[in-house]
Amino acid sequence: MQKVAVVGVNHIGRIHCKVYDQNPDCQLVAVCDLDQAVADRVAAEFQVKAYTDVAIMFQQEDVNLISVATAGEENGSHHYQPVMEALHAGKHVFVEKPISNNIHEAKEMVALAEEKNVYLACDLNHRFVPAAYTAKDWIKRGEIGDILFVNMKLMIRNQKESSPWLQLRALHPHSLDVMRYFAGDVKRVQAFMLKAPGRDIWSTASIHVEFRSGAIGHLTGSYDMSMRHPIEQCEVGGTKGRFVLDNIYEHLHLYPHEKDEATVVRNSIMNGVSGFEETFKRRIDCFIQEMTDGIAPSDIEASGADALAVQLVIEAAIRSHQEGGKVIDVSYDASYR
Structure with missing residues (x-):
């Protein structure tokens, strides 16, 4: 207990x-x-x-x-x-x-x-949902093949005007964690950002990434978009197929390269995610179960080390923008894993 x-x-x-x-x-x-x-x-x-x-x-x-x-x-x-x-x-x-x-x-x-x-x-x-688990299982089973790219979007409306880097540091731990969940650690980044009309913070961002595996990817993030419509999408493409995960948990599509048929997974009306607040429950319940099962602190999902890893990517992206879009290596040291 x-x-x-x-x-x-x-x-x-x-x-x-x-x-x-x-x-x-x-x-x-x-x-x-x-x-x-x-x-x-x-x-x-x-x-x-x-x-x-x-x-x-x-x-x-x-x-x-x-x-x-x-x-x-x-x-x-x-x-x-x-x-x-x-x-x-x-x-x-x-x-x-x-x-x-x-x-x-x-x-x-x-x-x-x-x-x-x-x-x-x-x-x-954001990744503690059935659709993300299914997509991860497809990767493990080889349905995607070798991962070639990850395209991520996370866009909401947040009109706060505080730190210039609010959008990056407050929102994109989620998006970058999803990208790492599917494709592993990020090696280097290149970032471009803008301030939407009337804004003082860098409210929309475009971030290119290269993973340690050699795969490439892109993150589009924004605090300037309506939340009346889907806010998040992750697309992962590989040598055998690609999948698209829409709006965190709502829809998941698998598109095999050599088949005409696609696999469609929808959020279940019976035992699916009832709303965004439930993602907190699923995430915390997973952590409690890991503690109960005696999983080693270094082996749990979304650990402090994982959270640090995404912050390191964010800091590299900020530096890239500050230096005019320079490609910046993500600096992992002894404090990470």
Whole structure:
């Protein structure tokens, strides 16, 4: 039984609470938020203790898993302190994306989790759906052949005007994680970005990638698109066929090169994904199952190391744009895996 506390419960953190409360292998024990009113409201909803200080919560509550859903600049600057406090205390950690908007802090988190031999997982939830599992199985079974390219799109409407790099650091951990899930580590990138009319941030991006395998790919990302229509698509092409995964979990098509018939997989009306919020449940439930099964911290899905890997790609893309579209190698060091 995992005894859980959630830190940062204003929105996404409340979803975390709901998932842990429903998981039979978890006991939600406490919540913590800097805003006393928010902490009290969510604590009352789930009938747990409310705190505004992580250190005090650790002193008074017997918890072994901390879920961090604080926000901050680029949705990640407030992750570092509670994550590091938890890791130093020997707690397992589940953290929202981005693991941090500061690459040095992300590296410290991953290194400390490895030193303490505790779990550090990240909410890279877009691939924890049946359609993505099916597509991955096609790759493993050789249905695609050798992967040649990955084309990814993730486009939403977000009118926030804060950091120039908000779109890159806050949104594209998801898209780059999906690309890595299917094709492995990225070797180098080339990026071009623009500011849509009236905007102060780099709100639309075009990123070319080369994978370590030699495959190539492309990411189109934007904070300028309507969310009335599909927001995400991933296309993977290989020597034997290609597949297209539409809108995270809605439709998946396999197009074999030597057959006229395509395979179509639709989100099941009976046991499919009921909505985007369910992707949080599927992702967290997977992590809890891995802990229950005793999977090694280094072998879990969407680990802290995986989250760091996508942030390294993002930082390389930012540097590429800053240097006029220069091709930039992604620098992996000892803190990654």
